[in-house]
Amino acid sequence: MNGIALSVSRSIARVTGAALGPYQTAVIRIGFSATWLLFLLRELPHRSELYGPESPWSHDLAEQLIADNGAFTALMWSDSAAWFEIVYALAVLSSVLLLLGWRTRTMSVLFMVGVLSLQNRSVFMGDGGDNVLHLMSIYLVLTRCGRVWSLDARRARRGDEARARGERVRDRVGPLLWSVFGFVLLTVTLAGGMDGDWLVPSLLWAVWVALGIGWVVGRAAEGSQPRILLDVVTNIVHNGALFVIMAEACLIYATAGWYKIQGSRWQDGTAVYYPLHLDYFSPWPALSDALAGNGTMVMLITYGTVAVQVAFPFTLFNRRVKNVLLAAMMTEHAVIAVTLGLPFFSLAMIAADAVFLPTSFLRRLGNWAARARARLPAGFPGGGGSRGGAARVSTVPGPRAGSGTEGPGEGAEGDKRSGEGTEGPEGPEGSEQTHVGFKA
Known part of the structure; x- marks a missing residue:
């Protein structure tokens, strides 16, 4: 009994004492923001037909549907072409800034607003990956996804480093963003723009209030009771959102696999054959014909897809098997992107899969990127010789220590005030964090 109680207490301490999976959340931040950004850029010439005034799904039709389901979209605030262009431009800008990790908490909110506004405006546009992106954009708001690999x-x-030299560090951009965010939110609320479903407006207000509280509490001395309490709450919210992201990915694969088992074409091993002969899903007809012409390959891919999707949720506690199936699923989605012409669906699923990548692999990946950047020629942005010195190979630092709550400064101010540097390569407890809640 004492052993069980000790195990439970350790688990509680881990969940409340640190924001787990900093590298995994950074990867899914980069993955989903890049997916949405690439989609918006590809559809830039057709944006008005997809989501704007020229869409077959007119503003009146969208308004009737949204009045019924209460979905959130900023595009319903006005039917003018100028407002649509502003929303589209903000969606692109927020994707870029979230990808770079600049003011990640605020940018994650704007990213969510952009995704929901465009997707809920024209609900019939998408290929399945938009559903994943839709959900993950909401979950990302609740995570601390800018602790590593970010500006x-x-x-x-x-x-x-500046405080260690005795300099005073002030953040003016964070409070300014918080003030603008609050003014816009209050104006839209009073104007009736938040009269639909309560979830998104409540989340927006909760984040705004939390940022303000975090900034005020972040000025308190480290170790004070308010800061400790806020750290615990922030860690719980982050870890809870991370768990939901993982559960969502498992649920997607489990339901897809079990539904496939019930289909006769999946049972006889021929299901993959048919989409390869659809013109809409054949960007490379010669490649599709070559795959469809090999009966053994079709059978192996059909049965292999079902086996991997059904088995994956049950392998999370086995490091080796999980990593093998994870590589297989990512490869499968890469093949789908090429053979069926669904690149953004595949990118969204690969980004969701990335939450299960081992921390050791992600750190090695970051170090490889740092060494590659150091080898860039002098004068090239980010190059090793760009500051006049010899190329310097650096390793990716561990996640930032300090306050677990971001104020208007998006984490920088609270973490700076802690007086601590970054965590070393061994994580917060002196041993490498191998995975998000699971051994990897």
């Missing part, structure tokens, strides 16, 4: 992490690190 926020670099700003916090430079702030720590």
Whole structure:
């Protein structure tokens, strides 16, 4: 009994004491923002027909549907072409800034608003990956996804170095963004733009209030009771959202696999054959014909797809098997992107799969990227010789330490005030964090 109680207490301490999976959340932040950004850029010439005034799904039809289901979209606030262009431009801009990790908390909110506004405006546009992106954009708001591989992490690190030299560090951009965010939110609420479903408006207001509280509490001395309490709450929210993301990915694969088992074409091993002969899903007809002409390959892919999707949720506690199936699923989605012409669906699913990648692999990947950047020629942005010195190979630092709550400064101010540097390569407890809640 004492052993069980000790195990439970350790689990509670881990969930409340640290934001788990900093590298995994950074990867899904980069993955989903890049997916949405590439989609918006590809559809830039057709944006008005898809989501704007020229769409077959007119503003009046969208308004009637939204009045019935209460979905959130900023495009319903006005039917003018100028407003549509502003929303589309903000969606592109927020994707770029979230990808770079600049003011990640605020940008994750704007990213969610952009995704929901465009997708809910024209609900019939998409290929399945939009559903994943729709959900993940909401979950990302609740995570601390800018602790590594972001401009926020670099700003916090430079702030720590400046304070170590005795300099005073002030953040003016964060409070300004918070003030603008609050003004716009209040104006839209009073104008009736939040009269639909309560979920998104409540989330927007909750994030705005939390950012303000985080900034105020972040000024308190480290170790004070308010800061400790806020750290615990923030860690619980982050870890809970991360668990939901993982559960969502498992649910997608489990339901897809079990539904496939019930289909006769999947049972006889021929299901993959038929989409390869649809013109809409054949961007490379010669490649599709070559695959469809090999009966053994069709059978192996059909049965292999079902086996991997059904088995994956049950392999999460076995590191080796899980990693093998994870590689197989990512490869499968890459093949789908090429053979069936569904690149954004595949990118969205690969980004969701990335939450299960081992931390050790992600750190090696980051270090490879750092070494590659150091080898860039002098004068090239980010190159090793860009500052006049010899190329310097650096390793990716661990996640930032300090306050677990981002104020208007998006984490930089609170973390800077802690007086601590970044965590070393061994994680917060001196041993490498191998995975998000599971051994990897």
